[in-house]
Amino acid sequence: MKTVFTNATFHTMESETDTHATMTVEDGVITGFDEPADGSNAKTVDLAGAHVFPALIDAHLHMLESIALASMGEQICDIVHGGVEPHNLAGLEQKIRSYAAESKPGSLLIFSNYVSAAVDEGRLPNRHELDEWAGGAPVWIINIDGHSGACSSALLDALGLEDVAPDGILSGPAHDANLGKFTDHLASSITPAALAHGIAHFCNQCAAYGIGTVCALEGTDDSERDRMAELTALLAQRFPLDVRLFPQYMDQTKLQKVLPRMGANRVGGCMKWELDGSVGSRTAAFSEPYADGSTGSLYFDTDELARTVEGFANRGYTVSAHAIGDAAIDQLVGIFERIPGRHRIDHCEFPSEDAVKRVCELKPFVTVQPGYAWIDKRYLHGYERYLSESQIASQIPLARLAEAGVPLCGSTDAPVQSVDPFLQMRGMREFYVEDQSLSAYEALKTYTANGGEMLGEKKGLLREGYEASFFTCAVNLLDIEPASLEGVHAQDTWLHGKRYKPLPDGLGTFVRLLTTRPKKI
Incomplete structure (x- = not known):
């Protein structure tokens, strides 16, 4: 079935100014733009003057x-x-x-x-x-x-x-x-009714923000069998959203339980793949002590970690690992430089100057959550309490990395933060280190084109041959002040050419999921 979407401004995200007036979709795929009416039986959808953007991709949440x-x-x-x-x-x-x-x-x-x-x-x-x-x-x-x-x-x-x-x-x-x-x-x-409520709330909330794809970092190695993560993978295949699973396992037996449900070989994230802790708990691994004299330490011996990462990389896996302090980031960058493939650094909050130079050359995917730093600077003041001025100034240089072509991928780390992507974009545009703030276009790109590139899929752009997943918005996100991002929501979210229908808040959610054809995650 061919559908022509009209009466809107379609922002392709190919560039800051590339727009179209109509978009044609067939079988969930974009087939063209600004095409003249051909007298066919195509369905027409009037979008009432909305601004249209590719559906957002949250690159890191739990x-x-x-x-x-x-x-x-x-x-x-x-x-x-x-x-x-x-x-x-x-x-x-x-x-x-x-x-x-x-x-x-x-x-x-x-x-x-x-x-x-x-x-x-x-x-x-x-x-x-x-x-x-x-x-x-x-x-x-x-x-x-x-x-x-x-x-x-x-x-x-x-x-x-x-x-x-x-x-x-x-x-x-x-x-x-x-x-x-x-x-x-x-x-x-957890009861089935409570689980159904949680699934409906999560999916509906994502769609309300225009999120069409989530990278779900799931699983822990310290339980004998991670049945909850296995159940999550089973159900996620039937979610209306696109879920891309990153199993947080080093244990091969646990990994094999979920791998058949996945569309690509990915591994890592947090939990077992954490190279250090966090600033708030004073366990992020820095090369100098915290302001109170305490120190964070690396969770892995470098040679041991290198053997593990190399083993996965040699088998064709994309590896993702949590690193916040400069010592942890240095450790991970050094390993990535020696192995095949293009991998991910998650958080990457306080890189050393040397690591920044090496990341600019290596160009790994870097998932960031600047909404946290935005909140901390204005309300929490945790960085001021725990870090030295030089450590605070060493926060990830967003603008410098973007200019060097390093694909920054926007994410929320939910439930650590809300799934609100616009808070993260505001944090990018009003960054803690002001001269490293991103433009509106570069901030939105972290949630669209860069996420699609990271996954290696035809999503994140409105482009012929790409999936027709997009959201409509009352405002032009490329032409508003950062403060105006507060409270922004999607008017409607369309996934693979179909308007998102909210999941019911009850056991009816399970009925809908179990009657849905599974897809790879």
Whole structure:
């Protein structure tokens, strides 16, 4: 069936100014632009003067966690009037007591988006505080840095982590090495109705922002069998969105459980593939100490890591790895220089000057989340608290890398942050290091053309022969001030030539998914 979309400005993203007035689509593929009417039986869709852009690609998020938190969790902190609320442990206590009182006794309580750097006490609550506030319920507090958290006594006991975290607080390697236990416990607690709710919320929220493809970094190596990730892969094949799975395994047995569902050989991301921690937990590996004298360390011996990465690269895998501090980035760049293929550096927040020069030559794919730095500079001030001026100034030079042709890929790291891509674009355009800010076109390119290039697929551009996945917008994203990105949503999202239909919020979601033909992820 041929469809002609009319009455819109189609921004191809081939260049900043390349636009068309109509676009023709057949069988989910773009077949032409500005074609004269040929008297055929083509369907015409009037887009009412909208601006049209390629559907966005989120290059790095954790889909399973995002779904679980949407189904079973509560965001604990919000930015209100230029500050974080609650701003102290007393406010946190009030919210947890209220939530626990409304929850089924003994149910798992998950609270995400806790901003320890911004609360007056500057810390996570301990197990004894959580026990009192939640009446002995199992509680999991997830810090915004993604690499630290706090548990109540009931949850510590259920996970067998009393000796690992006597005070209930896990950070750095102790946190990251035990996430599989959290995932397994979550899997045993989630109900089909809650899972269906989380899937519907996640997919609908992505579509509301014009996101058509998500790179889902899933799985942990520290559980005996990662059944939840296997279930996620099974269901993701039937999602209305395009899911591209990055299994976070080094374990070959676990990898083989999901590989047959995948359309390309990819591996890595976070969890087992984290080379260091985060700034917020002071576990990112820098070559100099933090402001308080503490130090982060590399999680891998370089030779051991090189053998693992080389083994995957020689078998044709794209490898993706988390590196935030300059020491971790140096380690990964050095390995990538010695192996075949083109791979990914995830986060790449604080590269050394030497690493920047080498990245400009090597041109790996670099996934970035500048929305976090944007928030930190204005509200959290965690970088100021933990890093020296020279470390802060060494943040990834976005403009310099883009000018050198390094493909920066926009992402949210959800659920560490919201899936809102426009917050990330604002962070790119109003970057912490101001002279490294991107133009509106380069910022949007990180979520479109660069993501398509990274995946090696015909998406991310409105081009003849490419998939007809796009979204309509009331404003021209290439011609608005950064502040105007706040609150932007898609009017409609079209995937493979079809308008996105929101998933129902209930068990009907499973019915729809299970009757959908599976596709490679």
